[in-house]
Amino acid sequence: MIKEINRDEKSLSKKSKFATKADKQIITDLADTLQHHSDTTVGMAANMISEFKNIIIVQMGMIAVIMVNPVIKQKSDPYQTKEGCLSLAGERPTMRFKNITVEYLDQHFEKQQNTFSEFTAQIIQHEIDHCHGIII
Numbered sequence: 001m002i003k004e005i006n007r008d009e010k011s012l013s014k015k016s017k018f019a020t021k022a023d024k025q026i027i028t029d030l031a032d033t034l035q036h037h038s039d040t041t042v043g044m045a046a047n048m049i050s051e052f053k054n055i056i057i058v059q060m061g062m063i064a065v066i067m068v069n070p071v072i073k074q075k076s077d078p079y080q081t082k083e084g085c086l087s088l089a090g091e092r093p094t095m096r097f098k099n100i101t102v103e104y105l106d107q108h109f110e111k112q113q114n115t116f117s118e119f120t121a122q123i124i125q126h127e128i129d130h131c132h133g134i135i136i
């Protein structure tokens with residue numbers, strides 16, 4: 001189901017909690033909501049639809065990849081950039097890493113570990129920050 005976007009910075013600053021298989025509906029709702037905003041948005045975290053669980057979705061070309069309980073295991077090559085967010089107005093400066101290795105559960109709750117770079121890595125870092133209550 002398409003959900004309303006949470007634009008309240010105070011609630012977006014709350015840390016999300018460990019997700020379980022009981023949270024599968026959040027995955028569906030996050031995917032539906034990202035698709036609805038696909039003209040402006042390349043990734044979302046569950047707290048952007050007011051679900052405070054560690055679930056993110058990241059657009060990678062035609063595919064939207066779900067990551068449950070994502071953790072960055074390795075990172076390299078920091079750089080300074082600017083980002084916007086569907087939940088916020090305008091752009092803000094931030095520091096990102098060009099290459100990251102992420103451990104997560106996929107949409108079937110299978111454990112995965114993958115390395116990402118460039119823009120995909122940037123989106124993942126932005127969304128994992130949301131899980132930690134960090135908004136750009």
Ligand SMILES: CSCC[C@H](NC=O)C(=O)O
Pocket residue numbers: 040041042043044045048083084085086087122123126127130
């Ligand atoms: C480059 S990172 C930007 C990601 C952002 N999604 C919001 O959480 C968006 O505007 O799509």
